[in-house]
Amino acid sequence: MVAATDLEIASQPDVWARGLTMADEVRAALAAPGERMLVLGCGTSWFVAQSLAELRESAGLGETDAVCASEFVPRRRYDRVVAVTRSGTSTEVLDALRRLPAGPHRVAFTAVDGEPVDGLADTRVLLDFADERSVVQTRFPTTVLAAARAAFGLLGDGLLRDGAAALAADLPADPASVDHLVFLGTGWTVGLAHEAALKVREAAQAWSESYPAMDYRHGPVAVAGERSLVWAFGDVPASLDDTVRAAGARVHRDGLDPLAQLVLAQRFAVALAAHRGLDPDYPRLLTRSVVLPA
Structure with a gap:
């Protein structure tokens, strides 16, 4: 029997195509040029928030913060607050929205x-169409980002x-040859790296880490070895490959779009879950x- 998670992963290009037709609606909800924006989420949705914040700022649309909903304290002024919640029921996201002072426009994905x-x-x-049966999120977060x-x-x-x-x-x-995964990103793909590492922990109960790429040499590389696979998302500097190989680990990088890299x-x-x-x-x-x- 094919797992629902497998089917949802495989559906992503088709689901993305539907998501792209919503670009005008999403622009109205997220772009708001010049507004100061906060994006909230938990788990996968927090990592989506991190990528959204970086994408919006890099597009020159205004200051954008990303905060884990469980850590949100309403200290700063925002014009718009965006909550990412697949189910619409996550307690910490709902509580964060309730703690907001009057004033900001509130958006829910x-x-x-x-x-x-x-x-x-x-x-809202x-x-x-991007909802999932699975506990482990795959196509909903990638469709939001697309x-x-x-x-x-x-x-x-x-x-x-x-x-x-x-x-x-x-x-x-070969998943049988890997005990340790490290995902590296830069800019908006740091959030993707964190999300990829979370997928490994959730689905396969395996050891995975994630970092902004250039921070990897500042300590974390010390635990890499011959059964480590270090995976680059986006424009990770190629100079890191020598550092990874010197630790005895393998490097994976490709020229795919970063969201497609997340699909892989x-x-x-x-596959690692099946092996285990x-x-x-x-x-x-x-x-x-x-x-x-309560």
Whole structure:
């Protein structure tokens, strides 16, 4: 039986194509030139928030912060606050929205209609076609980012082609030969690196790390070895490859769009789960949404 997670990973190019048709709606929700914006999320959605913030600032649209919802304290002034929550029910995201002072325009990116976040948002962007059965998020976060990149004018014409290529490509290593994964990014792909590492932990219960690329030499490389695979997202400096190889580790880098690179990393996480005898549809200790007791 094919895992739901596998099917959702494989659906991404088609789902992205639908997300790109929403570029105008997403632009209205996120661009807001000159406004000071905060993006909130937990887990995967926090890493999406990090990428969104970097993308928006790099597009010259205004100051943008990304904060883990569970750590949010309303100290700064914002014109607009964006919450990313697939389920619309994550307690910490809802609590953060409730703690906001009056004033900021509130936006929710979600995949489910009629959930509590709807009542806390002035604007809702519903990506129900990108919803998932799986606990482990794959296509919802990538679709949010694909649509945002289109909205910001930061999307080339190769995303869908590269997504299909990532689905057809060989994995960069035999999962049986890897005990340790490190994902590196730069700029907006730092959030992707964190998300890839999370997929490995969630699906395969395996050792994975993630860092801004140039920080890797500032200590973390010390634990790399012959069973380590170091994976580059986006424009990671090639000079790091020598450092990785000197530690005895392997390097994976390719020329795919960074979101397509994340698809390949998702596939690797699921393959590693299978090698370890795990079902990625039922990750240990995890639920589709973290709903805390009152």
